Amino acid sequence: MQLANDLPNDRRAEYFGQCAVKMLKALRQEDGADPFSEVTSADLSAETDPGHEGIYDQALSNALAAIVAAEWPGEELDSEDRVHFARKLLKVIAKKIVPDPATGLYVIPDRDAAVRSRWEKENLLPEGFWDTRVNVDLLTDAINVSGKARHGSGTGRLQHRHVHALLDLDHHPALRTLLAAKSDHDDELAQSEDTRSAGQAQALLALIGDEEATRRAETAENPNEYDPRDNPEGHDFDECPVCGYETFCVQGLDMWGRVGFGQCVVCSYRRSPRIADQKGFGNHVAWMMGKD
Ligand SMILES: [Zn+2]
Structure with missing residues (x-):
């Protein structure tokens, strides 16, 4: 042709x-x-x-x-x-x-x-x-x-x-059109998985009720607690975007070191590395624009 x-x-x-x-x-x-x-x-x-x-x-x-x-x-x-x-x-x-x-x-x-x-x-x-x-x-x-x-x-x-x-x-x-399409597609998949996870977490919170959620939050232990000697790669708990408790166990950070991925030990909401990257990128851009 x-x-x-x-x-x-x-x-x-x-x-x-x-x-x-x-x-x-x-x-x-x-x-x-x-x-x-x-x-x-x-x-x-x-x-x-x-x-x-x-x-x-x-x-x-x-x-x-x-x-x-x-x-x-x-x-x-x-x-x-x-x-x-x-x-x-x-x-x-x-x-x-x-x-x-x-x-x-x-x-x-x-x-x-x-x-x-x-x-x-x-x-x-x-x-x-x-x-x-x-x-x-x-x-x-x-x-x-x-x-x-x-x-x-x-x-x-x-x-x-x-x-x-x-x-x-x-x-x-x-x-690179196919690679770009695949990347967009992976973003969409990550987004829909994030929405699904947040929905599941909300259903769990509704099931156990406020009192039980508070009890869990107060007794929550961080499986990835930062410790300079035993766990230097660890992180303190972050605030969970779904239940609002400081019980989001951070297992790693996005590429700009701004947003954690991991799972909440109270409501079970899980944020994937790809979603953390997306949010981190948004925060990073906002920070760059606010700088000057
Ligand atoms: Zn939570």
């Missing part, structure tokens, strides 16, 4: 993202499965359902055009200023980069490696996470397979390995 040559890279990234989410769904066997849940099947040779070939090609063409245009501006175009086909874009990448001798992959290094924020380091992303690994051979094979399937001349179908090689391209800074 030939692409319009005047498509800006953010539109390419958008198209890629839309198609990539569909391809992510193709990795799920069950209907209606959450596309962002971890893939449990490790069978890379499993085949995707027929009908995904066109979407795959769209995603691949847009991703490669965006990557080549960002890395080597102009090289995504032929002599008549038309965007190369995906097959040719892969050849451009293969010509520009020396493949990793161990894996055979063409790795585009993370250009922001030196300025990665503390957040990214602390989220324990594996070394080289933001590098872009282009599996030229496998992606070329995917073009062959999907081309044959689309023209009805082949029985082979795209395999999960082909889809993974496509989705790996999302690490490139010109794309």
Whole structure:
């Protein structure tokens, strides 16, 4: 498929993202499965359902055009200023980069490696996470397979390995639409779990009544009490946002050290690290803006 040559890279990234989410769904066997849940099947040779070939090609063409245009501006175009086909874009990448001798992959290094924020380091992303690994051979094979399937001349179908090689391209800074969508999705999940936990805690408080809640609060012991010698990583109790008692056991802090995550020993409300990060970020921004 030939692409319009005047498509800006953010539109390419958008198209890629839309198609990539569909391809992510193709990795799920069950209907209606959450596309962002971890893939449990490790069978890379499993085949995707027929009908995904066109979407795959769209995603691949847009991703490669965006990557080549960002890395080597102009090289995504032929002599008549038309965007190369995906097959040719892969050849451009293969010509520009020396493949990793161990894996055979063409790795585009993370250009922001030196300025990665503390957040990214602390989220324990594996070394080289933001590098872009282009599996030229496998992606070329995917073009062959999907081309044959689309023209009805082949029985082979795209395999999960082909889809993974496509989705790996999302690490490139010109794309990252899928990673952003996943992060938003994880935020939503964390939010709904937080709401559920607060609701459950309120139901418990209603069940035991004020008197019992007060009794529990007065006798509560902090399982993670700070002690300079025995538990230097510990924290004093925090005020619980649900029951209001100073019985929120802090098990750790958000990345700015402002908001604790953990669980209340009276009402059982639990705040996850992700929610603590969200709240901490909000507090941090408010603090930055109040500073000047
Ligand atoms: Zn509480």
